Structure formats: C-alpha cells, structure tokens
Amino acid sequence: MNAAEKIAHAAERKAFEAMLDSLIRKSQTKDVCTVANDFVNMVQKIHSSVWTPETFEMLHQIANAPDSKWAHYAERLLRECDPYLLRTFLTAAAYEGGFRGFQQARANSEKYDCNIPWIVLMDPTSACNMRCAGCWAAEYGHKQNLTFEEMDRVLTEGAELGTHACLFTGGEPLMRKADIFRLCEKHRDIAFHAFTNGTLIDQVFCDELKRVGNFIVSVSIEGFEEATDDRRGQGTYQKVIQAMAILKKKHLPFGLSCCYTSQNLDSISSYDFIDQMVEWGAKFVWYFHYMPVGNDAVSALLPNPEQREFMYHRIRDIRATKPIFAMDFQNDGEYVGGCIAGGRRYLHINANGDCDPCVFIHYSNANIHDQSILEILHSPLFMAYHNGQPFNKNHLRPCPMLENPQILGDMVRRSGAHSTDMQQPESPEDVFRRCRPYATSWMPTADRLWAEKHPGYVDPENPESANSCASCASCAACSAHQE
Numbered sequence: 001m002n003a004a005e006k007i008a009h010a011a012e013r014k015a016f017e018a019m020l021d022s023l024i025r026k027s028q029t030k031d032v033c034t035v036a037n038d039f040v041n042m043v044q045k046i047h048s049s050v051w052t053p054e055t056f057e058m059l060h061q062i063a064n065a066p067d068s069k070w071a072h073y074a075e076r077l078l079r080e081c082d083p084y085l086l087r088t089f090l091t092a093a094a095y096e097g098g099f100r101g102f103q104q105a106r107a108n109s110e111k112y113d114c115n116i117p118w119i120v121l122m123d124p125t126s127a128c129n130m131r132c133a134g135c136w137a138a139e140y141g142h143k144q145n146l147t148f149e150e151m152d153r154v155l156t157e158g159a160e161l162g163t164h165a166c167l168f169t170g171g172e173p174l175m176r177k178a179d180i181f182r183l184c185e186k187h188r189d190i191a192f193h194a195f196t197n198g199t200l201i202d203q204v205f206c207d208e209l210k211r212v213g214n215f216i217v218s219v220s221i222e223g224f225e226e227a228t229d230d231r232r233g234q235g236t237y238q239k240v241i242q243a244m245a246i247l248k249k250k251h252l253p254f255g256l257s258c259c260y261t262s263q264n265l266d267s268i269s270s271y272d273f274i275d276q277m278v279e280w281g282a283k284f285v286w287y288f289h290y291m292p293v294g295n296d297a298v299s300a301l302l303p304n305p306e307q308r309e310f311m312y313h314r315i316r317d318i319r320a321t322k323p324i325f326a327m328d329f330q331n332d333g334e335y336v337g338g339c340i341a342g343g344r345r346y347l348h349i350n351a352n353g354d355c356d357p358c359v360f361i362h363y364s365n366a367n368i369h370d371q372s373i374l375e376i377l378h379s380p381l382f383m384a385y386h387n388g389q390p391f392n393k394n395h396l397r398p399c400p401m402l403e404n405p406q407i408l409g410d411m412v413r414r415s416g417a418h419s420t421d422m423q424q425p426e427s428p429e430d431v432f433r434r435c436r437p438y439a440t441s442w443m444p445t446a447d448r449l450w451a452e453k454h455p456g457y458v459d460p461e462n463p464e465s466a467n468s469c470a471s472c473a474s475c476a477a478c479s480a481h482q483e
Contacts, residue, residue, distance in 0.1 A: 009100070016042075016095045020087050027078035032071050035078065036063035043099070072323040077283060082251040088213030089253075093191035097164035105162030114377045115343030115386045119165035120158050121359050122151060124176035126351040126422065129199060144351035144422065148179045150368060154349065155187050157373040168194040169359055171351060177205060184212040195220060195257045197232065201243035206250040218255035218286060219243060221277075223267025231264070241280065248281030255284035260311060261301040262290075269314045271322075278324050287315060289330035291360040291402065292434050295424050302438050305445040312396070312449060330402070333395035334453070342385025343377050354420040357385050361401050361408065363417040363428070380415035394459065396446040403442060405435040 001009065019042045027035045040059045062070050077086065097118065105116040126144040155166060166187075168180060173194045184192050191214055198219040209215055222228040225237040247254045256277060258268050267273060268287075277285065289308070290301045303311070308331070315328040333339070340346060341358035348356040354364040355376045366379040376382060388411065390398065397403035400411065409428035411417075419425035443459075451457040 024083050032075045033066050081253045085213045092214045096189040101162045101164040108161050116161050117343045117346045119346045121167045121348040123170050123351040124173050125171045128172040165191045174200040184215045198240040198243040218257040220257045223264050227264040227267040244280045253283045256282050257286050259288045262303050265307050284325040287328040295426050333398035338390030338395045338398040362420045363412050364420045365417040381417045384411040394450045396450050403439045405432040
C-alpha cells in the first residue's frame with residue numbers, strides 16, 4: 001500500500017472498531033435483535049460489495065427472529081465474551097479478513113491466476129506432549145520447528161496477498177506459545193487460532209489471550225471421558241475440562257476440535273455432549289472426519305456409509321437448533337464449493353517448511369525456505385489443485401484423497417511432488433489402496449443425498465454403476481494400482 005492507501009485503511013479500520021465497540025456496549029442493555037440489525041447495517045455500509053443485496057436481506061430476516069437459534073447464539077457471544085477480545089478478534093477476522101482481505105485476495109487471484117488462501121495453517125513445531133491414536137502429527141516426529149522469523153515472513157507475505165487469518169496446528173502449537181504471542185502482537189491485522197490438546201492451557205496463558213485479543217483456541221476432545229481418554233490417554237478428559245473452565249471464567253471464546261471415527265461417533269455427536277459443551281462455554285465446534293493418513297493408519301476407524309450419513313444429518317440439526325456454531329468439513333462441501341485446500345481457501349505449512357495443499361495430504365514440491373508464498377501458490381501441485389477444483393461435482397465427495405483417491409495420485413505424479421511424512425514416506429499408490437474401498441462404499445449414499453437436494457443429478461463419471469471405484473471402473477488409476 002502507498003501512503004494514501006495506508007491512511008485510508010487506518011481510518012476505515014478505526015471506524016469499524018468504533019462501531020463494533022458501540023454495538024458490544026449496546027448489547028448489555030438492548031435486545032439482541034436491535035444489536036444484530038445494527039451490525040448488519042454496519043457491514044452493509046462499509047462493504048456493500050462483499051455480499052449481494054439478497055444476502056443482506058436474509059441477514060436482516062435472521063436478525064429479526066428473536067426466538068431463533070441464531071439470536072440465542074449472538075446473545076451468548078455478546079454477553080459471555082470479553083468485550084476487548086471480541087472487538088479485537090472480530091476486527092481482524094471480519095474487517096481485515098472477511099471484508100477487506102477477501103476482496104484483496106479475490107483481486108490477486110485474478111491478477112496472478114492462482115489460488116489465494118483466506119487462511120494459512122502452520123505447524124510451529126512437530127513436537128507434542130501427547131501421542132493420540134490415529135493422529136497424523138504423532139507420526140511426524142519431534143525435531144522440526146519453524147523459526148519466529150520464518151513464520152513472521154509467511155504472515156507478512158500472506159497479508160500482502162489478502163490472507164489475514166492464521167491457524168496453528170502441529171504437533172502441539174502451544175509448546176511454542178511465546179513465539180505465537182509475539183506474532184499476535186506484531187500482526188494486529190491477522191486473526192490467530194490454534195488447535196490444541198488443551199493440556200497446556202492455564203491461568204497465565206488465558207491472561208495472555210485476553211491481553212493480545214486477536215488469538216483464540218479450539219480444544220481437541222473426542223466425546224465424553226471414556227472416548228477421549230481411550231484415544232488421548234488416561235486423565236486427558238479431566239485436563240481438558242479444567243482448561244475449558246479457566247477459559248470460561250476469563251470470558252474467553254473458544255471452540256472444540258472433534259475428530260469422529262467409527263468408534264466415537266455416537267459419543268461426540270450426542271445432544272448430551274453438545275449441551276454439556278455449551279454449558280462449559282464452547283462457542284463453536286469443528287468436526288473432522290477421520291483421515292487414514294500414514295502407513296500406520298487404522299482403516300477400521302473410518303466411519304461406514306450409515307455412520308457418515310448420520311453425521312450429515314446430525315451436524316445440520318445441531319447447527320439449526322443448538323446455540324453453538326458447528327461445521328463438518330467433509331460433509332459441508334456444498335456450502336464452500338467442494339475442496340478448499342491447495343490455497344483455494346487454505347494451505348498447510350509443516351514444521352519442516354514444506355507446503356502441503358492440505359493438512360491431511362502430505363505431498364509437496366515447495367518449501368518456504370526456498371520460495372515465497374506467491375511462488376508456492378504457482379508450484380505444480382498447487383496449480384494442479386487450482387486447475388482441478390472442484391474434484392467432484394458432488395460436493396459430498398469433495399476430497400482428492402478420501403473420496404477421489406485416483407485424482408490425488410495423478411496430481412502427485414504429474415507435479416513431481418514428494419511425500420512430506422517425516423517418519424515413513426508413503427506413495428500415492430499406498431494412499432489409493434487405503435482409500436479406494438471407502439470411496440467406493442460411500443459413493444452411492446453420497447450421490448443419493450446430493451440428488452435429494454439437486455434433482456436430476458447423475459454422476460457424470462459413473463451414471464449407472466454403484467459398485468465401481470469413485471470415478472469409474474476402468475480409469476487409469478485403477479489399472480495402475482490394482483491390489
């Protein structure tokens with residue numbers, strides 16, 4: 001930005017902060033519908049070009065429903081969260097990222113003819129104080145770390161392109177909490193988030209969250225005590241709920257990170273579980289489908305088609321009825337246009353600096369030690385994602401690994417990418433053999449569910465058979481990788 005643009009940006013940001021601060025104060029005395037309508041008006045005034053008039057009309061309709069789930073949810077956010085953190089985080093996430101950054105990223109995507117991500121996922125370290133069953137990070141080892149300077153450079157380059165959100169994964173990212181807080185202090189235009197096992201959250205950490213204001217966490221949990229301790233180790237559940245108690249007492253918004261498997265699905269999706277998490281202070285929940293990553297992956301943990309269909313309906317019901325925001329990244333592809341990896345909405349940088357298109361897909365031909373973020377987004381594998389998305393017209397089959405494994409193998413071979421698994425590199429052929437049975441079994445259910453909302457839909461790649469591979473019975477991938 002030139003000097004004039006910087007001045008205009010600073011003035012607009014200050015105005016947004018002032019209006020947001022006013023709305024938060026109003027929420028303490030006025031009804032939530034009034035405040036919600038004022039917020040929609042504020043957004044429309046500042047950035048009317050971000051959404052269509054029809055979208056704003058829909059938002060006003062939601063805001064004018066005092067007995068709706070969303071009214072209760074807004075009331076929770078406004079009255080239970082620390083005002084400074086709420087204002088600071090929303091300024092970074094909504095103004096810098098959602099409004100200004102979104103337009104900037106969209107313009108740069110057209111300018112450079114590549115994906116520009118909304119958020120960057122980074123592993124500050126491969127180290128973790130736990131070893132949870134089925135966690136891909138557990139296979140990465142404990143010796144890799146990104147330096148503060150490397151993470152700082154990634155964030156600076158990303159912000160110049162329009163990326164104003166950063167999610168820390170790992171490893172256990174809070175083992176690098178001092179450097180994370182330094183990044184929060186330096187990059188006030190970025191909203192920070194971390195997936196954490198929760199065992200390192202204490203009073204001091206929460207005081208720092210409140211101080212910086214642009215950093216929130218999601219705590220990993222597998223359901224109730226038995227399910228959580230079975231995967232994460234004896235006593236983990238009690239440590240997690242203690243962390244939640246501190247976060248709630250400090251009025252800090254936090255979420256949950258829930259990986260559902262064939263074994264814990266009933267526990268982690270029950271209404272009793274959701275109600276308990278809401279009572280303990282959780283404001284949102286990210287649901288992740290178990291991914292069979294790594295040569296030691298346990299395929300038996302993959303949900304069967306009936307279980308996944310259950311989750312498809314259950315998450316939508318939770319989202320419609322419970323005062324918490326829920327999203328299932330595998331089953332909510334219809335809302336985001338399928339796969340969001342490869343820089344389309346996000347990319348992943350591991351603790352070795354390798355840039356993977358997805359946090360679950362460990363192949364790369366680019367590294368931050370050698371290339372800029374823009375150069376990485378133009379690398380062969382990332383461009384294969386850019387040119388191939390969506391990987392399936394049925395967005396309930398979005399992933400090039402889990403539901404379309406022949407596509408991942410093809411992209412890896414064409415791009416010359418290599419495995420970034422730090423313990424035991426695996427070939428795309430191994431991934432294909434592991435995922436093909438799942439893709440095949442899920443396809444009929446996915447096509448039926450998709451057709452219910454999209455009348456007349458027929459899988460163009462497989463219009464008749466429900467027993468073949470996820471694309472076709474005689475594709476090149478099948479002939480090359482027969483078991």
